[in-house]
């Protein structure tokens with residue numbers, strides 16, 4: 001099939017490359033000409049494992065094309081996916097839909113024959129109706145159909161999540177057009193993905209409700225972790241014990257320093273604003289937002305306690321600063337609060353992250369980027385494991401601790417407390 005992806009961010013570029021890899025012809029559109037030039041020169045501006053190769057291969061086979069001319073892409077496509085960003089709006093924390101509506105207006109100018117328009121961006125319930133109105137302002141109803149097809153891609157695992165989704169959700173009342181999308185996703189359905197169709201608002205709601213639930217699940221186990229620490233219970237056992245109940249499920253039940261990224265923080269806030277708009281107080285999600293924000297502070301302040309309230313002059317190594325592994329994304333990462341806090345308290349900080357140095361910290365005095373684990377951990381008082389990158393999972397602390405006294409604060413519970421005790425290292429973790 002011939003497809004256009006409007007927006008070449010995480011969602012548009014990954015989905016576009018994966019659709020091309022399934023044999024479709026895909027036009028990826030972005031108004032950022034510089035980004036399009038980079039992509040046409042085989043430079044992929046997104047850190048996503050496997051994406052470079054996927055883009056290069058499909059670009060070479062001429063299945064994947066990049067342009068900043070939306071008109072060409074729409075005219076040459078039957079299905080147009082809107083994949084532009086929906087950041088939080090400054091004023092009331094709802095989703096800012098200006099880019100979505102701009103794309104809809106541009107698309108309506110280029111419709112020359114029947115087109116299927118699909119929102120893949122995360123949009124509040126009812127946005128599809130607004131997009132339809134925008135296009136109706138210029139085109140007759142019979143020339144287009146607007147559907148919702150939310151994505152469930154995790155950063156760092158996006159290609160895998162596209163290829164092996166638990167479900168493909170389509171929101172439309174038009175059976176014929178829904179069938180067309182089912183055909184497009186056929187290769188994934190054949191490999192086990194469930195195709196679920198509902199109406200357009202239903203699909204829009206599924207996306208927000210799913211992300212808000214996952215954030216709730218994480219905050220839930222984080223708070224149970226707090227209680228486990230007080231009662232001498234190992235939260236890892238609780239996660240496993242709970243997760244074996246198929247009604248609960250073990251995934252997204254791992255304690256951490258607070259969830260980050262662009263989606264959970266943005267989507268939880270946006271759905272509570274939608275709730276307020278419809279005079280329906282989503283009190284549970286509101287408390288999840290508060291709990292998560294508070295957690296960032298609590299766990300950062302815990303470092304002060306671990307250092308017996310003497311942070312000034314202390315040397316601290318931070319391993320991993322991104323919000324999760326296999327991404328260079330720093331959005332809403334708890335390290336953005338933790339590092340400036342410790343720096344202000346007079347600590348000397350060295351950090352290492354496999355995705356490279358971060359501008360977020362470049363202006364901070366006594367905060368230095370190191371190129372590897374050993375350089376970061378040399379002669380420090382405390383090692384903080386903040387992000388669970390694979391290379392942090394088998395550090396030889398025995399060798400590292402030779403002749404040096406340092407503490408470890410493992411915010412991802414990568415190591416065993418017992419083993420650390422045997423090594424004579426004072427080891428702190430979460431919920432244990």
Ligand code: UDX
Pocket residue numbers: 151152153154155156211214218251252253254255256257258259260261262263264323324
């Ligand atoms: C999320 C959703 O998972 C995805 O379906 C949606 O399309 C986009 O938002 P993403 O934000 O990329 O994906 O990453 P995810 O793996 O969900 O992690 C989000 C945050 O939750 C990270 O900070 C991670 O460290 C944290 N997390 C995740 C936990 O603390 N515990 C867990 O068990 C899982």
